[in-house]
Amino acid sequence: MNLRPAVLLLLVLVPVLYAGLTTVYGLLFFGDFPRLARIKTPALLVTVTFHCVYLIVRTIAFDHPPITSVFEIMTVLAASIAIGYTYIELRTRESATGFFILSLALAFQTASSLFIRDRFDIPVYLHSIILGFHVSAALLGYTAISLSAAYGFLYLMLYHEIKSSRFGLIYNRLPNLEMLETMSHRAEVFGFVALGVAIIIGVIWLPRVFHDFSYWDPKLVGTLVIWCLYALALGAKRRLGWQGRKTMIITLVAFCFVFLSMTVINLSLSGFHSFH
Amino acid sequence: MNLHSIGISHHTATLDVRERMWLSDDEIKATLPRLKEQQHFAECVLVSTCNRTELYGVAAGEKVDEAALKRFLIDAKSAAPSVSEEHFVSAHAGGAITHLFRVAAGVESMVIGDVQILGQIKDGFNLAKESGTMGPVMNRLMQATLHVGKRVRTETSICEGAVSVSYAAVELASKIFADLAKKSVLLIGAGETGELTLRHLVGKGIGQVRVANRTRERAEALVAAMGGTVIDYEEIVDALRSVDIVVTSVTSPSYIVQPDEVQKVMKQRSNNPLFIIDIGLPRNVNPAAGKIENVFLYDIDALSTIVDRNLDRRRGEMPKVTRIIREELISFLRWQNSLEVGPTIQEFRESLEAIRSQEVMTNVNRFKPEDRELLELVTRRIVNKILHGPTTVLKQGAETGAHTEDAVNRVKALRELFGISRNGGAGHEE
Structure with a gap:
């Protein structure tokens, strides 16, 4: 069965759905549209479902999971951010942060849809289950870190508004500081653990598959540096009792570093660890 | 519609005056039956809080003597001369309903969006129920009022944000x-x-x-x-x-x-x-x-700053509240109208029929016996043709609910123009 037309349709449809969804959450955050409030969660579920269908159809159509290039990874990352957020919204009934987090998913999905290439000729080792675990753990880690940064950003906005006695829209709509800090911290811990798992699997499994494996591989070194940064940040919170604004700034700085280093590494890399 | 409201509030009276007019639950239960006994109202409800004492009722007769009612309320509290008739404001028909809805919505409160008032209004209706002064109109009005309060709280943010x-x-x-x-x-x-x-x-x-x-x-x-x-x-x-x-x-x-x-x-x-x-x-x-x-x-x-900002936000919700009140008013008037249209048409028909039969009876001897059947037929036809237009218009208003206030006024005008009394029967000249 030729699934290419379905892939093409979903390739366009999914970012359009995200754009619509982000607009709905944006209107709810910045304006007053009680009727929209009723459709937001169903719209979220529909978008996430279509995204999952897209990933499945793509996997079948091209005979490999979409984890072999930066832009394939980006759509999976967008899906996992959206799924992560859906879980949070359904569990906490807190939807004020939706606009900011779904904007992140929209950005990743748009970039993916624009630049993704259809490929069949991928190496055999990319079909490996262990690689699946390795990539899944890394993706979960980066998703959690992204969510942590988003909550950290919202924390800083609210902190600034409360401190400066402005009490505007941010003050009205966002949940309380402690909740934002807790969400950011939990996501960070989760991301830290997941990245750790990805690194361990990678270090044990990759040398057995790749002949040109090197412990000086930039992506491995980059991820290790990031992991150590988060270890330091989490350690400082625990040991030195850092709280609030300072730790949120560290979280955001670490995320900027993740984003920059991963972009630079992925764009310039040509060794075994590069995407195909 | 013969629905009236009369009372004092923080808009019209100082705290001293309001205190003098405040009624306890027992006083309300004692006062309401007297209002019914003295033929002021067929159904009535009293709401008394620290900011207002207001009476809502369906008149027992054609008209309500407002001055007498004010005196009744002042005397009930022995509040003269500190309280005078000037402290009271009154409204009737749509105005009275709108006022009650505005009170329930919290927009007439001292602090806009006060959430306590709806509970106090509910208590007022319950006391009327216990006193036996509720009736079909007041029951319906209670449902509509509570619905306004609920809608205002769920569909607007007029009650949100600290105001102290x-x-x-x-x-x-x-x-x-x-x-x-x-x-x-x-x-x-x-x-x-x-x-x-x-x-x-x-x-x-x-x-x-x-x-x-x-x-x-x-x-x-x-x-x-x-x-x-x-x-x-x-x-x-x-x-x-x-x-x-x-x-x-x-x-x-x-x-x-x-x-x-x-x-x-x-x-x-x-x-x-x-x-x-x-x-x-x-x-x-x-x-x-x-x-x-x-x-x-x-x-x-x-x-x-927070308080001022919240008050501004609450005031900004006024257009939404006004829209809800308007919708609920129309819905109530539609119901009221549907209640009145049927009997009015019936009474109007009876009124014209009475005129027709009386005139036929008076003049029947002027016609030849063979023409009398025709006389009966022609006069009936004339009456039916006169009835057709107004009946259609009134029925349409009741069925569609469009321009409900106009429809209510049409019923009222018809009753007045043709002298149809509220208790039925024609008021035409004998």
Whole structure:
């Protein structure tokens, strides 16, 4: 069965759905549209479902999971951010942060849809289950870190508004500081653990598959540096009792570093660890 | 429609006057049946709160003697001469219903969006039920009023946001902390606003309460009423180490808490957020302490900003509230109209038929016997043709509900023009 037309349709449809969804959450955050409030969660579920269908159809159509290039990874990352957020919204009934987090998913999905290439000729080792675990753990880690940064950003906005006695829209709509800090911290811990798992699997499994494996591989070194940064940040919170604004700034700085280093590494890399 | 409202409120009367006119539940239960007995109203409800005493009723006869009603209410409370007829305002038909809906929506309250009033109106209707002065119209009006209140609360944010300084402090606390039950508060000074803020915090389930006051007895009395522990006034800076919220309202010529003390305390408390509400005048905490990280310091001006902003937001919801009131008014009038249209058409028909048969009877001898059947037929046809137009228009109004107020007025006009009394029957000349 030729699934290419379905892939093409979903390739366009999914970012359009995200754009619509982000607009709905944006209107709810910045304006007053009680009727929209009723459709937001169903719209979220529909978008996430279509995204999952897209990933499945793509996997079948091209005979490999979409984890072999930066832009394939980006759509999976967008899906996992959206799924992560859906879980949070359904569990906490807190939807004020939706606009900011779904904007992140929209950005990743748009970039993916624009630049993704259809490929069949991928190496055999990319079909490996262990690689699946390795990539899944890394993706979960980066998703959690992204969510942590988003909550950290919202924390800083609210902190600034409360401190400066402005009490505007941010003050009205966002949940309380402690909740934002807790969400950011939990996501960070989760991301830290997941990245750790990805690194361990990678270090044990990759040398057995790749002949040109090197412990000086930039992506491995980059991820290790990031992991150590988060270890330091989490350690400082625990040991030195850092709280609030300072730790949120560290979280955001670490995320900027993740984003920059991963972009630079992925764009310039040509060794075994590069995407195909 | 013969629905009337009459009463006093904070718009028309001072607190003294309102106090004189305030009715307890027992007084309401004693007054309502008398209003019915004295033929003022067929159905009636009294709502009495600290801001208003208002009577709503369906007139027993054609007209309501408002002056007599005002005197009745004043006499019921023996409130003359402090209270006079000028203190009262009245409305009828759509105006009376709109007024009740506005009261229920909280837009007539002293503080716009007051949430207590709906409960008080409900109590008023329940007292009327107990007193036997409710009827079909008032029952329907009660449902509609409660529906307005519910819709206003769910579809608008007119009741949202703190509108008092003490409550604004609590609102702010819940924007900083996730769960107040896990937090503790220290009240320094047992002044009125401080105590009120503490009361709100206790109402929100604050975990622990500590009170420090120069006069220890006063602090002990407060703790006895609200729970918690008393600490020595000299220990307040030490106590900052372990509490999350500080409410301070003492009269002191100089600051009782300095930035360096707070800085030191923040280190000791692992930089845990500290929320300080300084409602002392002059201020009790050096404002420079507010610059320290994770210290949230607010004085009465900052809290007033929240109150003003919330009041503005509530006022901004007025168009939505007005729309809801308008929709519910139309719905009520539609129901009212559907009740009145059927009997009115019937009575109108009977009225014209009475005229026709009387005229036929009077003049029948002027016609030849063979023409009398034709006379009967022609006059009936004339009456039917006259009836056709008004009947169609009235029925259409009742069925579609369009221009309900117009439809109600048409029924009223028809009754007046053709002298159709409310109890049925024609009022035409004999």
